[in-house]
Amino acid sequence: MSLSTQPYKGARDFYPEDKRAQKYMFKMMRKAVERFGYEEYDAPIIEPLELYAAKSGQEIVDEQTYNFVDRGKRHVAIRPEMTPTVSRMVAAKRQELAYPLRWYSIPNLWRYERPQRGRLREHWQLNVDLFGVSGVAADIEIIQVADAIMQTMNAKRDMYTIRLNSRKLVNELMVTVLTLDKTESYTLTKLIDRMHKMDYAEFVASADAMFSPSERDAGKNDVFFAFLKATTIDELPEALRSCQAATDLKEIIRILESSGISNVVFDPSIMRGFDYYTDTVFEVMDTDPENNRSMFGGGRYDGLVGLFGVEPVPTVGFGMGDVTMQNFLESHKLLPALKPESDAYVVLVGDVFEQAQPVIAKLRKAGLNIAVDMSGRKPDKQIKSALKHGIQYVIFIGENELKDEVLVVKDLSTGHEERRGVDRTVSIVKDYRT
RNA sequence: GCGGGUGUAGCUCAGUUGGUUAGAGCGCCUGGUUGUGGUCUAGGAGGCCGUGGGUUCGAGACCCAUCACUCGCCCCA
Numbered sequence: 001m002s003l004s005t006q007p008y009k010g011a012r013d014f015y016p017e018d019k020r021a022q023k024y025m026f027k028m029m030r031k032a033v034e035r036f037g038y039e040e041y042d043a044p045i046i047e048p049l050e051l052y053a054a055k056s057g058q059e060i061v062d063e064q065t066y067n068f069v070d071r072g073k074r075h076v077a078i079r080p081e082m083t084p085t086v087s088r089m090v091a092a093k094r095q096e097l098a099y100p101l102r103w104y105s106i107p108n109l110w111r112y113e114r115p116q117r118g119r120l121r122e123h124w125q126l127n128v129d130l131f132g133v134s135g136v137a138a139d140i141e142i143i144q145v146a147d148a149i150m151q152t153m154n155a156k157r158d159m160y161t162i163r164l165n166s167r168k169l170v171n172e173l174m175v176t177v178l179t180l181d182k183t184e185s186y187t188l189t190k191l192i193d194r195m196h197k198m199d200y201a202e203f204v205a206s207a208d209a210m211f212s213p214s215e216r217d218a219g220k221n222d223v224f225f226a227f228l229k230a231t232t233i234d235e236l237p238e239a240l241r242s243c244q245a246a247t248d249l250k251e252i253i254r255i256l257e258s259s260g261i262s263n264v265v266f267d268p269s270i271m272r273g274f275d276y277y278t279d280t281v282f283e284v285m286d287t288d289p290e291n292n293r294s295m296f297g298g299g300r301y302d303g304l305v306g307l308f309g310v311e312p313v314p315t316v317g318f319g320m321g322d323v324t325m326q327n328f329l330e331s332h333k334l335l336p337a338l339k340p341e342s343d344a345y346v347v348l349v350g351d352v353f354e355q356a357q358p359v360i361a362k363l364r365k366a367g368l369n370i371a372v373d374m375s376g377r378k379p380d381k382q383i384k385s386a387l388k389h390g391i392q393y394v395i396f397i398g399e400n401e402l403k404d405e406v407l408v409v410k411d412l413s414t415g416h417e418e419r420r421g422v423d424r425t426v427s428i429v430k431d432y433r434t
Numbered sequence: 435g436c437g438g439g440u441g442u443a444g445c446u447c448a449g450u451u452g453g454u455u456a457g458a459g460c461g462c463c464u465g466g467u468u469g470u471g472g473u474c475u476a477g478g479a480g481g482c483c484g485u486g487g488g489u490u491c492g493a494g495a496c497c498c499a500u501c502a503c504u505c506g507c508c509c510c511a
Contacts, residue, residue: 009503081511378469387471
């Protein structure tokens with residue numbers, strides 16, 4: 001019986017070419033969020049289990065987290081999400097932090113689930129959060145940041161839409177207009193969440209069943225369907241159109257549009273699975289018909305920091321997973337051809353390993369990333385290795401070069417070869433790199 | 435947790451109603467002598483056909499079980 005070379009179920013090995021793609025995405029993410037003043041933080045991959053139990057419920061935690069009892073009998077979990085952790089960190093230093101507080105992180109997260117497309121057991125997720133601002137300006141900025149990331153990755157506006165809704169608005173509908181109790185409105189909310197996955201007639205039947213005959217006579221179900229049909233705030237049912245949540249949404253959309261984000265729309269069916277959202281929620285959807293799915297999203301959750309027994313801190317944020325983002329970039333052909341970090345591959349001709357050391361050191365000191373082939377094989381074999389590594393330049397060093405104090409530098413993509421001194425060689429390679 | 439699909443060489447896959455020593459392309463290794471790659475060319479290594487049972491004179495093909503991978507559903511961070 002031999003050992004398996006497969007990575008653990010639902011987790012990925014990142015061979016260098018895979019890691020390059022991930023590094024590219026993270027680089028673009030960092031670039032975009034830092035442009036808005038967000039600072040990177042991190043935290044342990046393990047947290048006390050109750051951190052998640054408090055927020056999501058024991059059952060979900062037992063079924064969907066990797067958890068165990070440590071040697072000190074502590075119940076711990078590998079983090080399935082970052083939001084509880086960052087809320088904990090903010091709560092701990094609540095009084096000494098400077099608000100508005102802008103933080104981001106790219107943690108790897110684990111969830112115990114059956115893997116499927118775009119959804120693995122281990123993934124990385126950019127988390128961006130803005131703490132301490134309760135007004136719509138914060139909601140606007142966080143969506144601008146989400147959009148900026150897409151733009152930094154060269155996505156065009158017709159490749160994605162930003163869909164916006166408000167939990168407060170939905171709550172206004174459920175409680176004030178439709179006078180549903182907590183359980184009923186929760187069920188109806190979950191139904192809306194599944195709306196696009198089911199047959200429309202089936203959806204209508206299920207929704208109708210939520211209302212009593214007398215409520216239907218009063219036209220409450222009609223109000224509900226009218227709500228879902230709205231594509232702008234002005235199309236909302238009369239009773240909702242001018243509530244605070246509606247006017248907030250309208251303002252958010254207006255300012256986003258005036259800041260150049262033309263692909264933002266109101267979508268009353270956006271719910272997000274989580275119960276902790278308190279107001280604005282949004283999702284970024286891929287418009288490609290082949291992959292018309294939610295890529296990532298977020299919203300406002302003003303209650304989480306308060307769970308730690310301190311004054312609540314209003315918060316708005318979002319999470320963006322690496323798997324779905326890579327799917328998006330690949331399907332829209334937005335991933336550039338990525339090269340390794342090595343600038344040149346040194347081919348040693350003959351037994352000159354020792355004599356070549358000073359000149360190799362010079363190349364490195366000049367700022368080049370140099371990989372040396374010390375295998376002692378014939379030059380053709382060494383060149384093949386350079387090609388396989390995907391390195392652009394080969395630099396030949398043999399007795400002749402050492403004697404004449406020159407290098408032979410060859411561009412493997414063109415076959416063009418030059419015999420130059422160290423300084424000139426360095427600038428040839430650097431010119432290509434930039 | 436429920437349902438579908440697929441397991442044959444390192445990779446992608448063929449393998450005819452069950453019939454001799456199981457194939458291709460790519461990749462890999464060694465040559466085609468001197469310090470230069472992708473081409474060409476000659477050769478070579480590499481498979482208990484996922485695993486365990488069963489049917490049969492005979493199984494990579496058929497049946498059962500099991501495992502793995504995969505795509506959906508449920509759920510969603």
